[in-house]
Amino acid sequence: DQQVKQNSPSLSVQEGRISILNCDYTNSMFDYFLWYKKYPAEGPTFLISISSIKDKNEDGRFTVFLNKSAKHLSLHIVPSQPGDSAVYFCAALNSNSGYALNFGKGTSLLVTP
Amino acid sequence: GAGVSQSPRYKVAKRGQDVALRCDPISGHVSLFWYQQALGQGPEFLTYFQNEAQLDKSGLPSDRFFAERPEGSVSTLKIQRTQQEDSAVYLCASSGARITYEQYFGPGTRLTVT
Numbered sequence: 001d002q003q004v005k006q007n008s009p010s011l012s013v014q015e016g017r018i019s020i021l022n023c024d025y026t027n028s029m030f031d032y033f034l035w036y037k038k039y040p041a042e043g044p045t046f047l048i049s050i051s052s053i054k055d056k057n058e059d060g061r062f063t064v065f066l067n068k069s070a071k072h073l074s075l076h077i078v079p080s081q082p083g084d085s086a087v088y089f090c091a092a093l094n095s096n097s098g099y100a101l102n103f104g105k106g107t108s109l110l111v112t113p
Numbered sequence: 114g115a116g117v118s119q120s121p122r123y124k125v126a127k128r129g130q131d132v133a134l135r136c137d138p139i140s141g142h143v144s145l146f147w148y149q150q151a152l153g154q155g156p157e158f159l160t161y162f163q164n165e166a167q168l169d170k171s172g173l174p175s176d177r178f179f180a181e182r183p184e185g186s187v188s189t190l191k192i193q194r195t196q197q198e199d200s201a202v203y204l205c206a207s208s209g210a211r212i213t214y215e216q217y218f219g220p221g222t223r224l225t226v227t
Contacts, residue, residue: 004155032214034214034215036218041220042220042221043117043204043206043218043219043220043221044156044204044218045218046215046216046217046218049214049215089155089156091155093214095214098161098168098169099144099146099161099208099214099216100146100158100161100169100171100172101146101148101156101158101216102158103148103155103156103157104155105153105154105155106155
């Protein structure tokens with residue numbers, strides 16, 4: 001069963017606007033969350049992460065928000081740029097039971113000029 | 114510095130053949146992971162090494178899948194008697210210190226079983 005869900009397969013945003021990618025999880029034991037970006041024919045590239053003891057982490061144009069009670073996290077990209085067009089994967093792990101990442105199915109982001 | 118490299122990038126195998134996929138992690142990285150990514154899906158965990166020790170192989174789908182990392186650096190994922198359902202991209206990732214959870218991925222090997 002899918003423990004990490006990205007319910008929007010695709011998202012289209014205009015350049016300069018905010019992109020919001022959402023992710024839900026079901027396993028309350030997850031305590032670390034990561035976002036990866038993937039271009040075609042390349043491996044996923046680490047973008048940003050957040051520990052369950054925080055509710056926000058910011059790195060430049062990228063901010064991740066975590067709502068533990070709702071088991072929901074989101075990635076905000078502001079401002080969006082055409083080079084941000086890629087597939088974004090949400091991943092989670094339970095650090096007490098190993099280091100395997102549990103991934104969602106991904107959201108394909110298209111940023112149009 | 115050099116990232117994670119994988120070879121071959123593409124592999125076509127006839128059903129029933131054995132294949133070996135290689136991963137060179139980032140130099141000095143202790144942890145190494147293998148994932149399988151089917152079309153339209155996210156990567157799924159296969160197995161994890163810390164140095165040469167295989168600490169978790171719970172994701173290997175069958176006993177036809179075998180992974181090794183004999184000297185704690187390069188790793189090989191071997192699939193015996195390949196089946197069509199084995200067609201996927203096989204991703205290798207490495208990670209440095211134990212307190213770091215970020216994993217750095219290679220470009221993957223796309224395996225097609227005909």
